[in-house]
Amino acid sequence: MDKEQRKFYERLEGKGVSRRDFMRYCTFLTATVGLSAAYVPKVAEVFAAPTQRPPVIWLHFAECTGCSEAVLRSTYPYIDDLVLEVLSLEYHETVMAAAGQQAEDQLHAAVKKYEGKYICVVEGAIATKFNGGYGKIAGRTFLEVGKEICPKAAAVICLGACSSFGGIQAAKPNPGGYKGVGEALGIKTVNIPGCPPNPVNFVGTVVNYLLLGKLPVLDNLGRPLFAYGKTIHDQCPRRSHFENEEFVTEFGSPEAAMGYCLYKMGCRGPETFNNCPIAKFNDGTSFPIEAGHPCIGCSEPDFWDKMTPFFKEM
Amino acid sequence: MGNRITIDPITRIEGHLRIEVEVSGGKVVNAWSSGQMFRGIELILQGRDPRDAPLFTQRSCGVCTQTHYLASVRAVEDAVRVTIPDNARIIRNLMSAAQFQHDHIVHFYHLHALDWVDVVSALKADPKATASLSDSVSNASMGGAAYFKSVQQRLKTFVDSGQLGPFANAYWGHPAYKLPPEANLMAAAHYVEALRIQARAARLHAIFGAKNPHLQSFVVGGVTCVADLTPDRIAEFLYIWKETQSFIENVYIPDVVAVASFYKDWGAIGGTTNFLAWGDLPETGKEPESLFMPRGVIKKRDLAGVAMPQQEKVTEHVKRSWYVDGEPKHPYKGETKPLQENPTYKPDDGKYSWLKAPRYDNEPCEVGPLARVLVAYAKGHAMIKPLVDQTCQKLGIPVTALFSTLGRTAARALETLAIGKAMEGWIMQLVENVKGGNTKTYQSWDWPKGEAMGVGLNDVARGSLGHWISIENKKIKNYQYVVPSTWNLGPRCGNNKMGPVEEALIGTPVADPKQPLEVLRTVHSFDPCIACGVHVIDPDSNQVYKIKAL
Numbered sequence: 001m002d003k004e005q006r007k008f009y010e011r012l013e014g015k016g017v018s019r020r021d022f023m024r025y026c027t028f029l030t031a032t033v034g035l036s037a038a039y040v041p042k043v044a045e046v047f048a049a050p051t052q053r054p055p056v057i058w059l060h061f062a063e064c065t066g067c068s069e070a071v072l073r074s075t076y077p078y079i080d081d082l083v084l085e086v087l088s089l090e091y092h093e094t095v096m097a098a099a100g101q102q103a104e105d106q107l108h109a110a111v112k113k114y115e116g117k118y119i120c121v122v123e124g125a126i127a128t129k130f131n132g133g134y135g136k137i138a139g140r141t142f143l144e145v146g147k148e149i150c151p152k153a154a155a156v157i158c159l160g161a162c163s164s165f166g167g168i169q170a171a172k173p174n175p176g177g178y179k180g181v182g183e184a185l186g187i188k189t190v191n192i193p194g195c196p197p198n199p200v201n202f203v204g205t206v207v208n209y210l211l212l213g214k215l216p217v218l219d220n221l222g223r224p225l226f227a228y229g230k231t232i233h234d235q236c237p238r239r240s241h242f243e244n245e246e247f248v249t250e251f252g253s254p255e256a257a258m259g260y261c262l263y264k265m266g267c268r269g270p271e272t273f274n275n276c277p278i279a280k281f282n283d284g285t286s287f288p289i290e291a292g293h294p295c296i297g298c299s300e301p302d303f304w305d306k307m308t309p310f311f312k313e314m
Numbered sequence: 315m316g317n318r319i320t321i322d323p324i325t326r327i328e329g330h331l332r333i334e335v336e337v338s339g340g341k342v343v344n345a346w347s348s349g350q351m352f353r354g355i356e357l358i359l360q361g362r363d364p365r366d367a368p369l370f371t372q373r374s375c376g377v378c379t380q381t382h383y384l385a386s387v388r389a390v391e392d393a394v395r396v397t398i399p400d401n402a403r404i405i406r407n408l409m410s411a412a413q414f415q416h417d418h419i420v421h422f423y424h425l426h427a428l429d430w431v432d433v434v435s436a437l438k439a440d441p442k443a444t445a446s447l448s449d450s451v452s453n454a455s456m457g458g459a460a461y462f463k464s465v466q467q468r469l470k471t472f473v474d475s476g477q478l479g480p481f482a483n484a485y486w487g488h489p490a491y492k493l494p495p496e497a498n499l500m501a502a503a504h505y506v507e508a509l510r511i512q513a514r515a516a517r518l519h520a521i522f523g524a525k526n527p528h529l530q531s532f533v534v535g536g537v538t539c540v541a542d543l544t545p546d547r548i549a550e551f552l553y554i555w556k557e558t559q560s561f562i563e564n565v566y567i568p569d570v571v572a573v574a575s576f577y578k579d580w581g582a583i584g585g586t587t588n589f590l591a592w593g594d595l596p597e598t599g600k601e602p603e604s605l606f607m608p609r610g611v612i613k614k615r616d617l618a619g620v621a622m623p624q625q626e627k628v629t630e631h632v633k634r635s636w637y638v639d640g641e642p643k644h645p646y647k648g649e650t651k652p653l654q655e656n657p658t659y660k661p662d663d664g665k666y667s668w669l670k671a672p673r674y675d676n677e678p679c680e681v682g683p684l685a686r687v688l689v690a691y692a693k694g695h696a697m698i699k700p701l702v703d704q705t706c707q708k709l710g711i712p713v714t715a716l717f718s719t720l721g722r723t724a725a726r727a728l729e730t731l732a733i734g735k736a737m738e739g740w741i742m743q744l745v746e747n748v749k750g751g752n753t754k755t756y757q758s759w760d761w762p763k764g765e766a767m768g769v770g771l772n773d774v775a776r777g778s779l780g781h782w783i784s785i786e787n788k789k790i791k792n793y794q795y796v797v798p799s800t801w802n803l804g805p806r807c808g809n810n811k812m813g814p815v816e817e818a819l820i821g822t823p824v825a826d827p828k829q830p831l832e833v834l835r836t837v838h839s840f841d842p843c844i845a846c847g848v849h850v851i852d853p854d855s856n857q858v859y860k861i862k863a864l
Binding site: 053065078094103132138174291309 | 320321322323324325326327328329330332350351352353354355357358362363365366369370373374375376377379399420424425428433468472475477479480481482483484485506509510512513514516517519520521522523524525526527528530531533535536537538539540541542652654655656657659753754755756757758828829830834845
């Protein structure tokens with residue numbers, strides 16, 4: 001173990017995280033991204049001793065910042081480690097100290113310095129109607145900003161339903177002509193949809209990239225298979241109730257209290273690909289079905305139109 | 315005419331905001347606030363199932379993720395005339411209060427602190443002296459010279475790497491930074507601690523709300539989390555609440571007081587005139603009487619004249635906003651259309667923002683922590699009044715210094731403490747109910763016949779929030795919301811009266827027009843949330859809009 005790594009573990013312990021806890025997390029993450037156990041030490045290495053932190057340029061278009069907030073909730077690694085030790089967050093409007101001209105200068109300096117090397121994370125959709133006039137930053141449309149910044153990245157990761165597929169503002173009648181980043185710019189993107197997505201799937205994608213130097217295997221919608229390879233229904237802890245035809249038909253009922261299947265309440269688990277039941281949210285605390293609410297299908301394209309009305313049986 | 319300075323993007327906020335100020339003689343003499351994005355969620359809601367509205371409107375904002383969800387579900391419940399069970403009221407209150415705790419911690423440390431705290435100066439601090447400073451102001455569990463030394467070392471390693479990330483190209487060394495290096499190091503250490511606390515505090519939402527951001531357990535008639543009313547879930551909640559509240563008491567409040575003591579001049583900068591609070595957190599089924607944070611309106615800073623506001627007196631103006639002109643209307647009757655073009659920014663005499671200009675009784679009103687605390691103070695609130703008096707005394711400032719940027723930031727911290735304290739009683743109420751066999755979380759209801767209208771009034775982290783819905787044949791006929799950041803960050807109205815942030819900026823000193831740090835202080839003190847602030851409705855002339863849109 002080299003000096004840097006030793007320092008990393010000392011720091012971890014200073015924060016009350018034992019080396020064993022950390023390795024357990026790396027094992028979880030390695031399994032989540034679908035690598036064999038042999039990779040666990042390598043995953044640990046990615047967090048323990050990066051030589052130069054890979055640059056990340058994070059763009060905000062038409063969105064609600066819920067995806068940034070989701071990543072802020074990452075618990076292994078905590079966000080301060082992610083930002084201070086693992087990645088180099090060159091531009092991120094929600095957290096950066098600089099504003100206005102200073103922020104703009106920082107963006108352009110980073111693009112120039114790291115051209116072809118930075119990871120571009122995009123949160124939010126791009127307006128295309130009226131020349132993109134419904135969304136601007138520093139006087140330029142999202143469309144112009146995206147056209148300039150995204151193609152110069154090593155990889156573009158679309159975080160959330162909006163940048164992946166257009167999201168809520170693209171729902172009918174889509175007043176601003178909003179589109180997902182891949183469609184609006186005509187580029188290939190890695191899509192991590194969800195409203196918001198689980199931060200574990202973002203971290204998993206980044207780790208895959210840092211570790212293997214390439215992006216994870218994707219499905220035909222650009223979603224990493226390690227997270228979006230199976231339906232919610234197939235991984236649901238309430239699945240046996242479905243098989244036994246034990247259904248909730250009213251919220252708050254005895255059947256709801258017993259955790260019966262939410263299919264008849266409008267659950268979209270059978271047609272939604274995501275790992276919510278396994279990964280769960282906020283350090284494994286819960287996920288919608290566990291809280292008694294039907295799945296709304298938020299990792300599927302156009303779910304605001306295709307999955308609604310939400311409370312109607314499929 | 316003075317120098318015009320444009321700050322775009324305003325960072326460390328939610329959404330896309332542009333602020334322009336005119337500076338003359340080292341002070342701001344004119345200001346314009348402009349929302350730069352239009353999504354149209356209200357328009358998207360037209361004709362949909364009203365039960366879906368809470369899930370749609372929630373996506374206005376992922377920062378104040380629970381607030382629109384609640385306001386919307388309340389509006390629909392008002393329209394269908396259903397009264398939710400006691401447990402649902404308590405759980406929603408706990409979710410609201412957890413939102414206050416989370417939002418305000420993140421705002422102070424991660425969105426606002428860097429306006430006052432010079433991180434680079436922290437490298438020059440003496441860790442021992444920092445430890446003494448920390449011990450003298452707080453009972454924080456973290457501290458000591460070794461702790462501050464390790465934080466400083468971590469910062470140093472980070473800076474030495476040459477990859478400054480979020481701290482790159484900022485205003486370090488600016489003459490308006492007044493903290494000594496030790497105070498800067500203490501605050502920088504707590505910036506990092508707060509990053510962790512917020513991740514853990516968000517679990518409060520996940521316990522009864524599935525996840526954070528974007529909780530998923532509120533439905534028209536109550537909450538869905540009946541299976542989570544178990545001793546272990548409630549204990550988990552209590553445990554995380556304690557940890558969060560301890561951080562608020564022992565770190566957040568002392569930090570705000572310590573930082574404020576170096577910036578007392580900001581007690582005379584950044585004030586506004588009128589204040590509105592719908593109030594929130596009902597302690598029984600009776601509203602507004604039982605609201606823990608009371609309802610009230612204060613005009614012209616006259617605390618003694620605090621009055622009960624009527625939602626009927628709200629109108630929205632569009633003369634200076636990028637919508638087709640029309641008379642100011644109440645939200646139930648709003649009739650607004652976004653310009654069908656790439657809009658031109660005309661701050662001097664034309665339209666310049668996607669935000670509309672809400673007015674109460676024709677006057678702009680500041681909403682948010684300061685408005686709530688002033689209303690509570692004026693009404694002699696049992697927890698808020700002594701907190702305000704003690705804090706002013708500690709800082710050696712008069713209560714009138716609250717009408718300021720400093721007051722706004724202090725009020726935010728004080729209400730976090732008070733609301734957090736109240737949570738314990740609510741958790742115990744839930745325990746008592748469950749113990750007594752009452753686990754009712756949902757009340758069934760029927761669709762109203764004909765047309766039905768409903769309103770949901772909330773007071774959330776950033777201020778007063780109202781959702782108005784009208785339903786016809788089980789479908790949304792009309793939906794409108796007037797949100798905190800529209801009140802605070804909106805442009806001039808039809809009568810050319812400035813919005814609150816524009817007014818607050820007048821008189822702000824600017825030492826270096828190239829580095830307008832002082833402007834950011836006042837803008838950030840409002841905690842802008844712009845994605846929430848911009849949306850539109852076209853209730854009566856839906857057809858016309860559709861034809862235009864094509």
